[in-house]
Every structure is written in structure tokens, then in C-alpha cells.
Amino acid sequence: MIRTRQLSYHYPNGPALSFPDVDVTQGAVLLLSGPSGCGKSTWLALIAGLVLPSTGDLTVANQALGALNNVAADAWRAGAIGFLPQKLHLSAALTVQQNLALSFWASGQPEDPARIKAALQALGVHDLALRKPAQLSGGQAQRVALARAVLLAPRVILADEPTASLDDEAAADAVGLLLRTAKQHGATLVIATHDARVAKLIPTDEQGQARFHSLKLVRPSNPLSAL
Ligand code: ADP
Ligand code: MG
Numbered sequence: 001m002i003r004t005r006q007l008s009y010h011y012p013n014g015p016a017l018s019f020p021d022v023d024v025t026q027g028a029v030l031l032l033s034g035p036s037g038c039g040k041s042t043w044l045a046l047i048a049g050l051v052l053p054s055t056g057d058l059t060v061a062n063q064a065l066g067a068l069n070n071v072a073a074d075a076w077r078a079g080a081i082g083f084l085p086q087k088l089h090l091s092a093a094l095t096v097q098q099n100l101a102l103s104f105w106a107s108g109q110p111e112d113p114a115r116i117k118a119a120l121q122a123l124g125v126h127d128l129a130l131r132k133p134a135q136l137s138g139g140q141a142q143r144v145a146l147a148r149a150v151l152l153a154p155r156v157i158l159a160d161e162p163t164a165s166l167d168d169e170a171a172a173d174a175v176g177l178l179l180r181t182a183k184q185h186g187a188t189l190v191i192a193t194h195d196a197r198v199a200k201l202i203p204t205d206e207q208g209q210a211r212f213h214s215l216k217l218v219r220p221s222n223p224l225s226a227l
Contacts, residue, residue: 002030002156004022004047006021006056008053009046009053015039017042017220019056026188027183028212029182031198032191033199033216036194040161040192044083044190048083049073049076050073052066060080078107080155082150084146088144090133090148092132095130096130097113099133101116104152119148119150120147122181123144123146128144138170146177153187156189159178159189159192160192162193163175164195172201175191179202
């Protein structure tokens with residue numbers, strides 16, 4: 001679940017962004033859309049507890065984020081949030097399997113090879129376990145990054161521009177995969193995108209459900225944002 005109230009984030013040398021309140025129940029899907037620069041990635045960073053809001057408060061996966069210091073936020077994030085960043089940030093020197101193992105280390109848990117195998121299998125990339133990221137196609141790398149995101153059974157999955165630079169077919173695969181994976185885990189899913197194709201790729205019956213939310217952000221009117 002994600003609940004925000006009067007959230008804003010002021011970049012020290014940039015725009016002051018304010019965000020509409022949301023109430024997203026556990027297991028629901030939120031499509032976060034709007035033009036480039038409207039604050040989607042910033043909102044994701046707030047939800048992941050990577051930055052603290054300038055004003056307002058938020059509760060994510062039953063945790064009030066204002067109450068956490070940096071160390072506690074890191075530990076919470078490692079278990080509660082599955083992040084699929086726009087740039088995948090797979091370590092080039094490590095194999096696919098080792099990249100997933102890093103998540104266990106980051107969360108202070110002992111590495112569990114069986115869980116790594118299961119996560120890769122669920123996304124159809126287990127045969128790539130011993131490859132390095134440079135030996136993967138874009139779509140394969142994204143599947144690996146999604147396997148890493150859901151490895152520790154997060155309550156919330158945040159996907160930042162998951163269809164950027166994908167052709168129509170790959171974009172449809174990526175969105176379908178995110179929806180299926182989130183559903184399997186009972187996780188709340190946020191897809192942040194400026195890509196108008198994404199709304200059309202989420203099935204109409206899915207969009208008709210009470211568990212589907214759409215939040216459209218607009219570019220801040222603050223003249224600083226144009227700098
Ligand atoms: P989106 O993901 O919707 O494209 P962002 O959240 O990345 O939008 O950015 C929102 C606004 O904040 C933009 O105007 C961007 O230029 C600005 N911004 C982002 N990061 C910084 C930063 N580190 N310092 C100053 N301004 C920033
Ligand atoms: Mg962005």
C-alpha cells in the first residue's frame with residue numbers, strides 16, 4: 001500500500017514539486033504518467049525512501065517513512081521495495097546470479113541460491129545465470145533486473161520508464177510481465193512512464209478494476225523548472 005499526504009519535494013537548485021495525495025491499497029496497480037520533467041522519478045524516490053519529502057508524509061507498506069533514519073530506511077527498502085530503475089544498474093563485473101546475490105547482502109540476509117534460481121526461473125532467464133550483463137539483450141537484462149527486484153518478495157514494485165527504448169512488441173511484453181509478476185507476489189505495482197503506449201498495454205478489464213489507479217502529473221509552473 002502507498003498513502004501520501006501533501007507531499008512536496010524542493011530541489012535545492014531546481015523546481016519545487018508538489019504531488020497529489022494517493023491511497024493505493026496493497027496489491028493494486030498505479031499508472032504514474034505525465035511528461036518528462038513532471039516529477040515521476042522524484043515521486044518514486046520519495047516512495048522508496050531514497051529522499052525525504054520537503055513537506056508532507058507518506059506510508060509505504062505499512063511503514064511511516066518520516067520515522068526512519070537513513071540506516072533504518074536502507075534496511076526497510078531492501079526488503080519492502082523492489083525497484084526496477086530506468087537504467088538497470090546491473091554490475092558489469094558480476095554474473096546474473098551474482099547480481100541477484102547482492103540483494104541478499106544489501107538486506108543483511110544470508111544468500112539463498114535456491115531463491116535466486118527460482119526468481120530467475122519465474123522470469124524465464126535461469127539459463128542466463130552465468131552470463132555477464134554485457135552478454136544479455138535489452139529485454140533479457142530487464143527480466144534479470146525484474147527478477148532482482150522481486151527476489152526478496154517486496155510489497156511494492158516501482159518501475160521507472162520500463163518501456164523506454166523498447167519497440168512495441170517488447171514494450172507489451174515488459175508491461176505484461178510487470179503486471180503478472182506483481183500479481184504473483186501480491187505486490188503493489190507502480191509504473192512511472194511518459195510513454196503513451198503503456199496505458200493502452202494495460203488490459204481494459206484490468207483498468208476497470210477498483211485496484212487500478214491512474215495519477216497524471218503535470219510539469220511544475222515554477223519558472224525555475226524551465227532552467
Ligand atoms: P520525470 O521523471 O517525470 O521526468 P524528474 O522527477 O526526473 O521527472 O524531475 C522532475 C523535475 O526536477 C525536472 O524539472 C528535473 O529537471 C528536476 N530535477 C530532477 N533531479 C534534479 C536534481 N538532482 N537537481 C535539480 N533538479 C532536478
Ligand atoms: Mg523519470
